Amino acid sequence: MRIVVAFKWAADYQEASVNGSGEVDWSRARPVVSSYDAVAIEVARQIADAVSGEVIGLSVIGEPTVPSMATKTALARGLDRVVVVADETLNNASTTQTGEVLSRAIRQIGDVDLVLAGDSSIDVAAKMVSSIAAGFLGWPAFTDVGNVNVTHGSGVELTRPTAVGSETFTVTRPTVVALTADAVVARVPGMKDILAAGKKPVEQLSLASLGDLESVPYTVRGTSRPSHGARLQKVIDATDTSAAVKQLAGILRDAGVS
Amino acid sequence: MAADTWIIVAGQPGVKNLIEIARGLTGQVRALVVGTEDVADTIAAAGVDEVVWVRPDPDIPLEAYATTVQSVVQDNPGVLIGGRNPAERVLFGAAVATLGAPVFTGVSSVAADGDDVVVKHAAFGGITEQTVVISGPVGLVVDGGGLPEPGIAVAIEEIAAEAMNDVRVVGRSESTDEHADLASAARVIGVGRGLKKEEDLALIEELAQALKAEIGCTRPLAEGLDWLGRDRYIGISGAHIAPKLYLAVGVSGQLQHIDGVRGADLIVSINSDPRAPMTAEADYSLIGDLYKLVPALTSALSGR
Ligand SMILES: Cc1cc2nc3c(=O)[nH]c(=O)nc-3n(C[C@H](O)[C@H](O)[C@H](O)COP(=O)(O)OP(=O)(O)OC[C@H]3O[C@@H](n4cnc5c(N)ncnc54)[C@H](O)[C@@H]3O)c2cc1C
Numbered sequence: 001m002r003i004v005v006a007f008k009w010a011a012d013y014q015e016a017s018v019n020g021s022g023e024v025d026w027s028r029a030r031p032v033v034s035s036y037d038a039v040a041i042e043v044a045r046q047i048a049d050a051v052s053g054e055v056i057g058l059s060v061i062g063e064p065t066v067p068s069m070a071t072k073t074a075l076a077r078g079l080d081r082v083v084v085v086a087d088e089t090l091n092n093a094s095t096t097q098t099g100e101v102l103s104r105a106i107r108q109i110g111d112v113d114l115v116l117a118g119d120s121s122i123d124v125a126a127k128m129v130s131s132i133a134a135g136f137l138g139w140p141a142f143t144d145v146g147n148v149n150v151t152h153g154s155g156v157e158l159t160r161p162t163a164v165g166s167e168t169f170t171v172t173r174p175t176v177v178a179l180t181a182d183a184v185v186a187r188v189p190g191m192k193d194i195l196a197a198g199k200k201p202v203e204q205l206s207l208a209s210l211g212d213l214e215s216v217p218y219t220v221r222g223t224s225r226p227s228h229g230a231r232l233q234k235v236i237d238a239t240d241t242s243a244a245v246k247q248l249a250g251i252l253r254d255a256g257v258s
Numbered sequence: 259m260a261a262d263t264w265i266i267v268a269g270q271p272g273v274k275n276l277i278e279i280a281r282g283l284t285g286q287v288r289a290l291v292v293g294t295e296d297v298a299d300t301i302a303a304a305g306v307d308e309v310v311w312v313r314p315d316p317d318i319p320l321e322a323y324a325t326t327v328q329s330v331v332q333d334n335p336g337v338l339i340g341g342r343n344p345a346e347r348v349l350f351g352a353a354v355a356t357l358g359a360p361v362f363t364g365v366s367s368v369a370a371d372g373d374d375v376v377v378k379h380a381a382f383g384g385i386t387e388q389t390v391v392i393s394g395p396v397g398l399v400v401d402g403g404g405l406p407e408p409g410i411a412v413a414i415e416e417i418a419a420e421a422m423n424d425v426r427v428v429g430r431s432e433s434t435d436e437h438a439d440l441a442s443a444a445r446v447i448g449v450g451r452g453l454k455k456e457e458d459l460a461l462i463e464e465l466a467q468a469l470k471a472e473i474g475c476t477r478p479l480a481e482g483l484d485w486l487g488r489d490r491y492i493g494i495s496g497a498h499i500a501p502k503l504y505l506a507v508g509v510s511g512q513l514q515h516i517d518g519v520r521g522a523d524l525i526v527s528i529n530s531d532p533r534a535p536m537t538a539e540a541d542y543s544l545i546g547d548l549y550k551l552v553p554a555l556t557s558a559l560s561g562r
């Protein structure tokens with residue numbers, strides 16, 4: 001069984017800074033394997049170990065060369081090998097372009113039974129890439145999945161929460177599955193894993209080899225700082241507990257909310 | 259582009275905001291409904307121009323109808339609008355891929371500008387706002403916003419539903435927890451990791467009773483600690499709420515959480531750390547220990 005894990009090498013937006021006109025500076029934010037994707041790698045590893053399958057990491061990176069930290073860190077988490085599409089023109093690739101490039105690369109890899117992804121990336125956080133990649137592939141996709149079980153013949157059994165509880169269903173392969181953050185606890189790679197990672201294969205696919213993309217481009221006309229700073233930001237000193245809650249109770253009453 | 263709009267509806271009719279966004283554009287507003295007849299009926303009366311309905315097999319997850327959705331939208335490159343629930347995102351994602359349309363989340367406004375579409379949206383978890391211009395098909399993810407106002411119904415065109423692969427539900431479980439409806443609550447208390455133990459939720463429940471508030475939480479309390487149901491966590495990946503009052507208790511106020519409460523009229527924070535980002539996101543902040551402040555507030559509110 002061949003499993004592809006789509007992982008993003010991304011910086012947490014909480015480490016980015018934003019200037020007065022809404023421009024984001026990522027230079028001080030340190031990239032990592034996006035946290036949900038680390039969970040997806042772990043789930044893939046556990047499945048592959050159970051059915052003696054192969055786990056291939058796949059990442060789309062908007063740089064001309066592959067940062068070795070990106071592939072090493074991901075490989076140390078339990079991938080067998082990594083395929084990367086790295087191209088400067090993919091810097092700030094749209095969510096749809098990313099999904100399309102992933103779908104092309106998955107076709108190029110070939111014989112893929114299962115694609116695992118995270119529910120959300122840590123920078124863009126659109127929660128859309130996996131569904132879009134599946135749309136390009138013409139495969140079904142499921143998100144918010146907490147449990148994947150592959151011991152059922154040609155199918156995969158998935159469990160996910162619903163509005164009233166949870167639901168388990170089977171789907172024939174190939175399929176795309178996006179996992180929630182708490183599906184499993186991702187391992188912390190040890191020294192041995194990190195050393196072994198350096199010896200695992202890394203393959204780079206050129207964007208050109210994937211053919212012309214169909215995704216429609218767009219232009220950014222401008223950025224602005226979000227206006228949610230409009231809160232009153234009043235601080236009530238609460239060293240005197242009863243005075244503080246009395247004051248708050250009054251505010252709530254005046255605002256008509258208590 | 260006097261583009262027509264497709265609203266992708268999956269399983270539930272709470273798409274008021276989607277219709278409102280679509281109405282701000284020129285062109286026809288069509289809804290593609292994958293769901294029960296009730297859902298199709300509600301959408302038909304929601305102020306759209308046309309409804310195409312796919313009737314799913316109750317034992318097949320809605321996502322399996324992605325190719326049916328693709329076949330409907332493929333000849334109509336225009337604006338696609340979808341909601342944030344799992345099945346909504348998957349069917350919308352399939353539609354978007356068919357048209358190669360770029361996708362924007364956190365959309366606050368859309369307007370036609372000649373042949374172009376101009377979209378304002380929150381990017382990177384809401385740390386910035388971008389205005390983007392698209393001269394082709396575009397996809398917008400919009401927060402549902404509850405049930406649309408009923409009006410005069412348009413006709414419903416049912417088309418054949420064809421499920422992909424072989425997908426089948428083999429088990430369902432209902433949790434015993436009461437289903438939370440945070441989106442329509444007037445008062446919401448959001449509890450975070452400032453709470454030390456699960457038993458201490460009792461303090462929050464008493465305050466919620468005194469305030470007639472629903473209880474919500476940050477993600478770690480629902481995913482990970484499992485103290486509260488996943489339908490109760492608020493934020494970029496959870497519920498988006500717009501209550502009259504949001505009272506954050508022991509919540510640090512990270513962007514991913516704040517993204518879900520921007521619509522609140524009044525925000526109050528109880529936090530022992532004055533430097534918590536929550537203080538800047540609140541109208542009023544009580545800086546102190548929640549274990550003292552919450553019980554005191556409960557009695558102050560019920561003592562009247
Ligand atoms: C891709 C992604 C998506 C995410 N989506 C979401 C989301 O949708 N929703 C969400 O909530 N989070 C989300 N998160 C997680 C988010 O980044 C934060 O980690 C989380 O919101 C923090 O939760 P918290 O405020 O409960 O905990 P903490 O950050 O640990 O804060 C606890 C707070 O309690 C205060 N405190 C401690 N003791 C006391 C006391 N005795 N009295 C009063 N105050 C006290 C502390 O000062 C602190 O400010 C996401 C993260 C990622 C990476």
Ligand SMILES: Nc1ncnc2c1ncn2[C@@H]1O[C@H](COP(=O)(O)O)[C@@H](O)[C@H]1O
Pocket residue numbers: 006007008009034036037058059060061095098102116117118119120121122124125126127128129130
């Ligand atoms: N550049 C990328 N390379 C590989 N996988 C990605 C990339 N961007 C997003 N993904 C996958 O898609 C998921 C959802 O991302 P997003 O739609 O940005 O929230 C992530 O958790 C990854 O699994």
